Amino acid sequence: MESVLEIQERQKNLSVVPAAVQSSLSNNFVPVSDNHKIVARDINAYFGKVQALRNVSLSIPENSVVAIIGPSGCGKSTFLRSINRMHEIIPGSRITGSLTLDRKDIYQMDAVMVRKRIGMVFQKPNPFPTMSIFDNVAAGLKMNGMRKKARLKEVVEKSLRQAALWDEVKDSLSKSGISLSGGQQQRLCIARTLAVSPEVILMDEPASALDPISTSKIEELIYELKKQYTIVIVTHNMQQAARVSDFTAFFYLGSLIEYDETKTMFTSPRLKRTEDYITGRFG
Amino acid sequence: MEITTKHLTYYRRKATNVIMLSFSFIAAIITIVPLFLVFYYTVKEGATYLNLDFFTKLPTPIGEPGGGMVNAIVGTLILIGIGGGIGIPVGMLSGIYLSEFGKNKFGALVRFLADVMSGIPSIVVGVVAYTLVVLPMKHFSALAGGVALAILMIPTITRTTEEMIKLVPHSYREAGLALGISKWKTSLFIVLKTAWKGIATGILLGLARAAGETAPLLFTALGNRFWSTNIFRPIASLTVFIYEYSKAPFKDWNEQAWTAALVLIMLISVLSLVFKFITRSKY
Ligand SMILES: Nc1ncnc2c1ncn2[C@@H]1O[C@H](COP(=O)(O)OP(=O)(O)O)[C@@H](O)[C@H]1O
Ligand SMILES: [Mg+2]
Numbered sequence: 001m002e003s004v005l006e007i008q009e010r011q012k013n014l015s016v017v018p019a020a021v022q023s024s025l026s027n028n029f030v031p032v033s034d035n036h037k038i039v040a041r042d043i044n045a046y047f048g049k050v051q052a053l054r055n056v057s058l059s060i061p062e063n064s065v066v067a068i069i070g071p072s073g074c075g076k077s078t079f080l081r082s083i084n085r086m087h088e089i090i091p092g093s094r095i096t097g098s099l100t101l102d103r104k105d106i107y108q109m110d111a112v113m114v115r116k117r118i119g120m121v122f123q124k125p126n127p128f129p130t131m132s133i134f135d136n137v138a139a140g141l142k143m144n145g146m147r148k149k150a151r152l153k154e155v156v157e158k159s160l161r162q163a164a165l166w167d168e169v170k171d172s173l174s175k176s177g178i179s180l181s182g183g184q185q186q187r188l189c190i191a192r193t194l195a196v197s198p199e200v201i202l203m204d205e206p207a208s209a210l211d212p213i214s215t216s217k218i219e220e221l222i223y224e225l226k227k228q229y230t231i232v233i234v235t236h237n238m239q240q241a242a243r244v245s246d247f248t249a250f251f252y253l254g255s256l257i258e259y260d261e262t263k264t265m266f267t268s269p270r271l272k273r274t275e276d277y278i279t280g281r282f283g
Numbered sequence: 284m285e286i287t288t289k290h291l292t293y294y295r296r297k298a299t300n301v302i303m304l305s306f307s308f309i310a311a312i313i314t315i316v317p318l319f320l321v322f323y324y325t326v327k328e329g330a331t332y333l334n335l336d337f338f339t340k341l342p343t344p345i346g347e348p349g350g351g352m353v354n355a356i357v358g359t360l361i362l363i364g365i366g367g368g369i370g371i372p373v374g375m376l377s378g379i380y381l382s383e384f385g386k387n388k389f390g391a392l393v394r395f396l397a398d399v400m401s402g403i404p405s406i407v408v409g410v411v412a413y414t415l416v417v418l419p420m421k422h423f424s425a426l427a428g429g430v431a432l433a434i435l436m437i438p439t440i441t442r443t444t445e446e447m448i449k450l451v452p453h454s455y456r457e458a459g460l461a462l463g464i465s466k467w468k469t470s471l472f473i474v475l476k477t478a479w480k481g482i483a484t485g486i487l488l489g490l491a492r493a494a495g496e497t498a499p500l501l502f503t504a505l506g507n508r509f510w511s512t513n514i515f516r517p518i519a520s521l522t523v524f525i526y527e528y529s530k531a532p533f534k535d536w537n538e539q540a541w542t543a544a545l546v547l548i549m550l551i552s553v554l555s556l557v558f559k560f561i562t563r564s565k566y
Binding site: 084086089091112113114115116117119120122124126128129130131139140143144189192193196 | 386452459461462463473479
């Protein structure tokens with residue numbers, strides 16, 4: 001639960017957006033457009049008999065950051081995991097509707113191929129415990145047949161630099177991945193994801209298990225990464241959503257309630273329920 | 284009044300603590316003493332013949348002093364080799380099968396049979412190997428002995444592999460899949476690699492148990508007083524020598540039986556050290 005202080009802080013932040021900016025955000029935002037990188041239409045997802053997503057339609061513009069917010073259990077993770085076909089690995093799961101990546105049906109592609117193009121970072125940092133830092137980053141490439149040492153080295157360094165971890169680990173690449181701090185581990189997981197050069201990165205509460213300093217590092221990173229990648233991030237932290245994202249989707253009880261530019265969402269949400277959630281009145 | 288009650292509780296707790304501690308200490312002693320005695324007597328009785336000859340010479344004909352058991356030492360190693368060569372891959376693969384695809388009736392059946400099999404007396408396993416290998420080949424052989432030992436190892440290795448794989452947190456498997464690594468590569472190179480240390484312990488237990496078996500070898504590998512490394516011929520083993528020499532009416536044979544036991548203990552210790560070395564983790 002968030003403290004009163006945090007809520008006050010957030011409200012202060014919200015009120016500093018100048019009126020001029022607010023009015024300039026006249027809504028020409030299209031929540032579902034075929035021109036976007038990822039398009040989801042009428043997604044219904046189930047765990048056995050439990051329905052976790054109800055008719056969710058939204059699309060994700062290329063090179064943008066989309067934040068997904070909503071109370072626990074509202075289907076944020078399920079939505080994320082239906083994008084890279086991780087939902088289907090859970091026994092008894094089912095999904096209907098259509099999801100496309102660059103206008104190609106994700107569910108017609110090979111799942112392994114989809115996951116190479118759409119990477120994922122999990123809530124709890126999960127570096128492979130029996131692998132070194134280097135091997136953690138190289139894992140995706142190595143296991144898909146890349147053998148050239150020089151090329152692997154190059155990719156590992158580039159990915160670690162992109163994940164803002166290189167300077168901290170460059171002298172200890174052969175150390176265990178789990179010897180790092182939690183925040184470093186999460187950046188290692190981001191580097192590991194970047195190494196297979198995805199186009200889209202899904203992040204499921206990537207900073208919720210981290211301290212404030214590590215969190216701000218991850219946020220800076222997201223800001224850098226969006227120049228090259230399309231990012232979807234689930235977060236419980238309203239300020240984080242406001243800081244890092246271009247667009248915000250609010251989920252509630254498995255449905256998409258409101259989806260708009262982040263500025264609009266946080267200044268003048270259309271629905272009362274969105275406003276209540278954003279200002280911390282419920283959830 | 285109150286103070287006295289408090290004191291009473293305090294002293295009672297202290298007393299209970301002391302009593303329980305003593306009980307656990309005594310129990311620990313009871314566990315250690317037989318082990319120590321076994322080791323003490325084996326060393327004491329076996330030391331007489333523990334010399335270079337024992338490791339380099341063949342057994343002498345009845346009545347002739349001296350000689351060694353080099354054929355039995357090599358024979359035991361060959362038998363463990365054949366047993367492990369068959370038992371380890373079969374056991375591990377069925378363990379992998381059970382953990383990955385075993386959530387059905389067939390999996391339950393295999394699991395049940397493995398549990399039953401690990402309780403079957405080893406002499407019965409010997410009869411099975413006799414029927415399967417000795418009868419069709421029409422003579423005793425190292426191969427038949429190895430098959431018997433493999434059958435003994437398989438249930439232990441299967442169940443340990445399954446349990447160890449199940450202990451690997453699901454998040455590592457998800458991380459692998461999300462990197463675009465195929466399901467079988469994730470199982471083999473990430474999940475199995477993470478579980479490997481535990482599995483290796485199971486394999487070692489299986490090998491050590493097999494190395495100490497006599498009954499299943501009596502009518503499979505039979506025994507051999509001469510030098511043989513032919514796996515299609517009867518072969519000597521330390522356990523069978525211990526069995527025969529200890530019931531023989533010759534004092535020097537009885538003493539050599541002790542030496543064989545000592546060498547067997549040493550062999551198993553070396554085996555586990557080698558195993559520990561191979562499977563030591565880098566971190
Ligand atoms: N593995 C699962 N098995 C069954 N139900 C699940 C599973 N994972 C999630 N659910 C259910 O699906 C709904 C949505 O969950 P989730 O997408 O994880 O929510 P969020 O990420 O927004 O907290 C919840 O009601 C949850 O109980
Ligand atoms: Mg979640």
